[in-house]
Amino acid sequence: MKKTLLLAVLSISAGVSFGQNTFPASGNAGVNTTAPEYNLDVNGTFNANSLYLAKQLLLPQVASTQERGIANLLLPGLRASKVMQRDEQFENGTNEIVVYNNSGNGTVAINRVAASGLPNTSGYCLEITHTGAASPGIGGYYQPSMSGQNKTLVHLFRAKVPVGYALNFAANALGTGGSRQWLTNNVGTGKWEDYAILIVCGYAGPFGTGGYVFLTGNTPSAGAPVVWQLASSAMYDLSDVGDNRIENQQSMDQIADLRITGNGFMGGNVGIGTTDTKGYKLAVNGTAVFNKAVVKLYSSWPDYVFKPGYLLPSLSELEAYIKKEQHLPHIPSEKQVADTGIDLAENQKALVKTVEELTLYILQLKNEIDALKAARN
Numbered sequence: 185m186k187k188t189l190l191l192a193v194l195s196i197s198a199g200v201s202f203g204q205n206t207f208p209a210s211g212n213a214g215v216n217t218t219a220p221e222y223n224l225d226v227n228g229t230f231n232a233n234s235l236y237l238a239k240q241l242l243l244p245q246v247a248s249t250q251e252r253g254i255a256n257l258l259l260p261g262l263r264a265s266k267v268m269q270r271d272e273q274f275e276n277g278t279n280e281i282v283v284y285n286n287s288g289n290g291t292v293a294i295n296r297v298a299a300s301g302l303p304n305t306s307g308y309c310l311e312i313t314h315t316g317a318a319s320p321g322i323g324g325y326y327q328p329s330m331s332g333q334n335k336t337l338v339h340l341f342r343a344k345v346p347v348g349y350a351l352n353f354a355a356n357a358l359g360t361g362g363s364r365q366w367l368t369n370n371v372g373t374g375k376w377e378d379y380a381i382l383i384v385c386g387y388a389g390p391f392g393t394g395g396y397v398f399l400t401g402n403t404p405s406a407g408a409p410v411v412w413q414l415a416s417s418a419m420y421d422l423s424d425v426g427d428n429r430i431e432n433q434q435s436m437d438q439i440a441d442l443r444i445t446g447n448g449f450m451g452g453n454v455g456i457g458t459t460d461t462k463g464y465k466l467a468v469n470g471t472a473v474f475n476k477a478v479v480k481l482y483s484s485w486p487d488y489v490f491k492p493g494y495l496l497p498s499l500s501e502l503e504a505y506i507k508k509e510q511h512l513p514h515i516p517s518e519k520q521v522a523d524t525g526i527d528l529a530e531n532q533k534a535l536v537k538t539v540e541e542l543t544l545y546i547l548q549l550k551n552e553i554d555a556l557k558a559a560r561n
Contacts, residue, residue: 265338266424268329273416275306275452281417284396285323291316291404292323302415303342303376310414314404321352322410324398329383329419331358331391337383338367339395341417345372346410349401351379355394359386364394372401376415395419479529486537489544496544512538 204227206214214220216227271279278296285292293313302309314322329337345351349372353364367380383394404410453461457469488494497505502513511517514534516526 266421268337268419268421269327269417272418273304273306274308274310274414278310279327279417281310281325281327281414283323284326284398286319287317287323289316289318291318294325299413304415310417312412312414314399314410315406317403318398320354321398321400322404324351324396325414325417326397327395327417327419328393329395330393331355331362331383331385333359333385333389333391334387334423335383335385336422337385337394338420338422339381339383339397339417340420341379341397342376342415343379343417344374344376344413344415345399346401346412347372347374349399349410349412352398352400353381353394354396354398355383356392357390358383358394359391360388362386372399372412479532486533486540489537489540496541499545514538 204214204216204218206212206218206220212220212223212225214225214227217225269279271277274296278294281294283292283294291314293315295311295313296308297311298307299309300307310325312325327339329339331337339353343351351370351372353366355364358364362383362385364381364383367382368378370379381397385391399410399412401410453463453465453467455461455467455469458467461467489496497513505513509517514537516531516534
């Protein structure tokens with residue numbers, strides 16, 4: 185009887201704790217810890233022949249001065265697919281993002297602001313402010329995407345959402361067999377987090393729009409608004425590759441390493457033959473050839489020369505200017521061209537103005553000659 189009782193006590197004790205390990209009948213289990221915080225909490229090194237992950241792998245961001253939460257190892261690989269909105273870090277605008285609020289009552293606002301300490305390289309983020317009831321949840325933002333037959337899309341964004349609020353997604357028809365699910369956590373932590381939504385489209389229609397993200401939590405007010413930030417956001421098409429816009433390749437069927445195969449977007453300056461663009465959007469150190477080049481002026485064309493009331497300088501004034509400056513009025517000097525180059529649009533405008541003034545001088549001389557002829561007759 186004593187042996188039986190002792191065996192039962194040992195069995196129960198082993199089921200509860202062994203050294204620093206905790207294996208209860210239900211709840212969290214711990215290895216090398218008596219206070220596990222997760223379903224399985226291992227305080228130390230873990231070794232396995234294989235590891236199966238049904239959804240995601242999250243690592244704590246412990247060696248970083250940047251205020252960040254968890255990092256998901258899958259996200260960098262997903263960015264190798266085709267991006268559907270090019271200005272992901274809001275360098276030039278809102279990247280097609282607009283307010284999502286079916287109530288349409290003006291309680292959700294989105295503003296692009298400059299800020300320091302952002303987890304991006306643009307220095308800009310979108311600040312989303314909620315000041316009242318909205319729908320769904322307390323409202324959010326919409327970044328357009330279109331589902332399609334057998335497409336796989338991922339909505340990736342980096343956000344700083346207050347504690348106590350959760351992110352949710354919505355979409356219209358995804359087709360027969362379509363589904364949506366989070367690849368990451370979706371709750372606010374008060375820190376910068378990477379979030380990802382997987383959208384698997386069906387094999388047959390109907391198909392609709394997606395890219396709707398909204399918050400749920402306590403209803404805000406004008407006096408106690410809810411404010412959160414987006415450092416980046418874009419939709420990625422895993423059914424396509426990311427190099428279909430600009431390809432850098434060396435192959436027998438190409439005559440150059442750089443090939444542009446479709447529409448593209450570059451938010452910064454581009455240098456060809458130089459790394460110093462001097463602030464210009466396109467700087468070319470060399471020659472260029474065009475079948476056609478169109479330069480659009482933002483100022484007026486000099487047809488005002490022919491309008492009544494235009495004060496045409498006298499020929500004596502023109503002669504004095506040429507003697508002093510050694511070039512025509514309105515036309516850049518040799519030194520100006522050497523220092524700053526030629527503005528094609530402004531130079532063409534100046535040439536047209538000069539030709540129109542010369543035309544008026546010729547007409548004046550003709551009238552004077554005609555008058556002299558008439559006087560002689």
